[in-house]
Amino acid sequence: MTETNTKKLHLTAFMRPVSLHTGAWRYPGAYPDANFNLQHLKSFITKLEAAKFDAFFMADHLAVLNMPVEALKRSHTVTSFEPFTLLSALSVVTEKIGLAATASTTYDEPYHIARRFASLDHLSGGRAAWNIVTTGNPESSKNFGRDQHMEHSDRYKRAREFYDVVTGLWDSFADDAFIRDRESGVYFDPDRMHVLDHQGDELRVRGPLNIARPIQGWPVIVQAGQSDPGRQLAAETAEVVFCSPRDLASAKELYADIKGRVVAAGRDRNHLKILPAALVVVGATVEEAKAKRLELDSYVHYDSAIASLSVSLGVDASKFDPDGPLPTELPDTNASKTSRAGVVQLSQTEGLTVRQLAQRYGGYSGLAFVGTPETIADEMAVWLAEEGADGFTVTFPFLPQGLDDVTEKLVPELQRRGLFRKDYEGSTLREHLGLPRPPNRFFE
Template sequence: MSEARQNRRQISLGAFLMETGHHIAAWRHPDAHAAGGLDFAHYAELAQIAERAKFDAIFFADSVSVRDTHLPSLSRTARADHFEPLTLLSALSVVTRHIGLIATVSTTFNEPYNVARKFASLDHLSGGRSGWNLVTSSTETEAHNFSFDQHPDHAVRYERAKEFYDVVAGLWDSWEDDAFVRDKASGVYFDADKLHVLNYKGKHFKVRGPLNVARSPQGWPVVVQAGASEAGRELAAQTAEVIFVAHQTLDEAKAFYRDVKGRLSRYGRQPEHLKIMPGIFPIVGKTQQEAQDKFDALQELIDPTVGVSLLSKMTGGVDLSNYPVDGPVPDLPETNGGKSRQRLLLDLARRDNLTIRDLYLRIAGARGHQQVIGTPQSIADQLQQWFEEEGADGFNIMSPWLPGGLVDFTEHVVPELQRRGLFRTEYTGDTLRDHLGLPRPVNRHAAVARQEAPSPLAATPS
């Protein structure tokens, strides 16, 4: 391979793993592992499939509730039982060597010290492969599990999230990289001058510190975000190193890419230090017709009760079962939940004149992300176009059913991307930051001592 091709910008790929697959009826697919949500061997197989294909990372979403309180639909989906993601990733760190390990942990119903400690620990356990998907919880059902009568307001959640991040980042810098000398001869275990107590006092948190975990191999675990509202974009510009996002069209993707990357300079950041990775739901076939047949077979497994319930949750929690399923999607009040996803779905319904049934069928697999049905070549064409026209730096692959959908992508689309020089054929580094091409944050206290600039992601030391 020529030097020019070796140095060419390449696509990042994440495997977004969800129990039995992303399609709402995936668990009913003949080849799906219906009990996969609580089967470690199932997840180990998936992680190793993605690692053999040289993916940057695997990723788990999470919520701290059984989200659907409508039993007729809940009892017909495979989303009610699954592992807590950090526990699962800790176990998967032992059966993988290279692939990154990203988990969602909400800032709404957790405490910064616990989160900082757990992700630093995972980074040590994995040799520098952990990533934190920072989200604000978006559902009433989660609030009811944490002594709240109603969900905190959207603006308050993002205000808390920024402060939460500042505390976590500060705790990750509690120790300089070489603080632990462990010198048996002198009896000095750590250099006291390289320990820094946070003493954070803010509106939402008061945290003394220091963290009782040494600075992790990556300095900080990689920080990921998934919000696309105005508040989410601004928080991402300040704090995120990767953004997982949903787009329906290339024009939408390019506008978001320009907008968020254009905000980085206000925070002393460079565009290449933030990776934007839209979700892609791929159905792969040897021919276009074979791919369409695979998709149609999944669609036929959707129970209408489940489809309407899914759409109700994703458009703000209004019960749509009271409306004619073959009638138009009604105007809905502004949600206190996920604002960007509600807007995306309502815009889609209006643009394409969709009924409630049409819309739930449209999102049953990708839930608002881009759905791509085709051959390895045609899918690679679309990924290449979005990548080269700056709609994306990479993609979060949402396999329709598992393990077969992931196998289809890794065995057929990945080789096509590699043939085009768009994706790696071997790992060239050891950490998730290496895979993504992200810099290692400089400890803010060490930087001050050396009169260097700390990481632009770091809050001002207390």
């Protein structure tokens, strides 16, 4: 255990106001109105800060997702606060926790993005982070005047250039540009202001940004891509990678690949933190935790759940007996074999009925830690020691109880083992994450 005592986990909270799990709003004690209830969000972030989480991370979409109406009408994830307005409000009721907003390089302008993150960084005393997304949801294009969604490779090409422009705009002023000398009447030194004058393939942006350099130099850069261009963009630009490996083996492969690309790009491997997304369900016993998860899944309506299972299996699962086991003989299909094998394995290891399998896939079927504070801490310690992760992007199964279980039970266990901080090391998000403040590319 000595290695894990020197290396610590980083924990961020990946938030939708009611949880990412589609059944969560029906769980006992949940706040179904949290999408537009600031009081609830204040209480969540206050608890996360008391537990010393690195950051509060707002997921986002730029459209009402395209779902069959039977699923859509049951989903609480359709509408909620917009990230910048919400995080700016929450910055006032917190002092230390990082504030990560999702913002799209496909459907926004670099001048706006640079400005809003710089402003959030100034407002919050250096706690902003930008989750760079290229917006994969094709429905979004129709909300922004385009009939065709931009191709994957074009989106990544634009994202790379967009990043260069935004970081260049953040460097518009040297840190010491603002003299504010009352006597001479000189407010700032124009020699310490840089006009970017970017002329690229995708973007033309003159600058300078009309905002002083952010407190962190640049807000922390977050990326979620797992595709090849996504990994490469992350290796060149990201400081936090939020990914979705299925298990420790695939996490280790991803970790080694991305860290290798970071070094190949000439960067320090410790300046990019890999934080897989994980659902965390805590119980007094492993059985209780599993039962909580099954109860949560049971709130996913069968009509909307069965479609998700059918996609994963590549067959129409609505023909099966919902309360029986998954048939052992499944018809041939073009669906991904890995995906189907995952379903079969899950049905066997957990002994789930077709209904329960459907509800798992309709709710949340990614990486999950389900157990006691001790068993989860054991697992997280292994992921950290074996280089599957530098920490986790935690998803709560339901709120507020699922969050309280983590902050009141799991975090103290991690702290007891020396796996997580007992207090913040500094005041900016970069300091929490052990990341350097980037130099200004135009000024000493």
